[in-house]
Amino acid sequence: MAAVVAVAAFALRPMWRSRRLKSKFGPEYDRTVQEAEDRRAAERELAQRERRHSELNLRELSEHEKQRYEMEWSRVQEQFIDDPPQALGAADRLVIAIMADRGYPTQSYEQQVADLSVEHAQPVGHYRTAHDIATAAASGRASTEDMRTAIVHYRELFQDLLVGAGHHSTHNK
Known part of the structure; x- marks a missing residue:
C-alpha cells in the first residue's frame, strides 16, 4: 500500500509543480510556456527564476x-x-x-x-x-x-x- 501511495505521489508531482507555478506566476506562466520549447522547459525557467530570486538581498524601502x-x-x-x-x-x-x-x-x-x-x-x-x-x-x-x-x-x-x-x-x- 505504501508503495502505491509513493508511486502516486511521484506521478502527481509534476502536476502539483505546474499548479503551484501557474498560481504563483499567473499570466507570466502562460507567456513563458508559450515562448518555451515545451511546458517542462518553461517550468524549469520559472523554477530557476525562483532560485535566483531567493539569492537576492532584497530590502523594504524606508x-x-x-x-x-x-x-x-x-x-x-x-x-x-x-x-x-x-x-x-x-x-x-x-x-x-x-x-x-x-x-x-x-x-x-x-x-x-x-x-x-x-x-x-x-x-x-x-x-x-x-x-x-x-x-x-x-x-x-x-x-x-x-x-x-x-x-x-x-x-x-x-x-x-x-x-x-x-x-x-x-x-x-
Whole structure:
C-alpha cells in the first residue's frame, strides 16, 4: 500500500509543480510556456527564476524613501500632461531606481522582468507593455492613448514595488 501511495505521489508531482507555478506566476506562466520549447522547459525557467530570486538581498524601502519616490511619481504625472514621451522615460527610470534601491539587479531589461516576475507577477506583464510603448513613444510611434495606457501600467508596478514591498517580500536577508 505504501508503495502505491509513493508511486502516486511521484506521478502527481509534476502536476502539483505546474499548479503551484501557474498560481504563483499567473499570466507570466502562460507567456513563458508559450515562448518555451515545451511546458517542462518553461517550468524549469520559472523554477530557476525562483532560485535566483531567493539569492537576492532584497530590502523594504524606508518611509522617507517611499515619500521621496511618491513625490517623484507626482512630478512624472505632471510631466505627462506637457510631454508624455519624456514622462514615460522618466517613469521607466523611476521604476528601475526603486528596483535598485530594493536590491534588484537592473543591468538588463530581460533580467529585470524575470526577477520581478517572482514577487510581482501580476504587474510584470503590464510593465512589459509599458516599456514597449515607452520605446515606441521615444521614436514618435505611440498614440496618446497608448501612452496613457503605459503610464497607468508603470504606476501599477511603481505602487506594487513601493507599497507592496513589505507585503510581497519573503526573501529579505
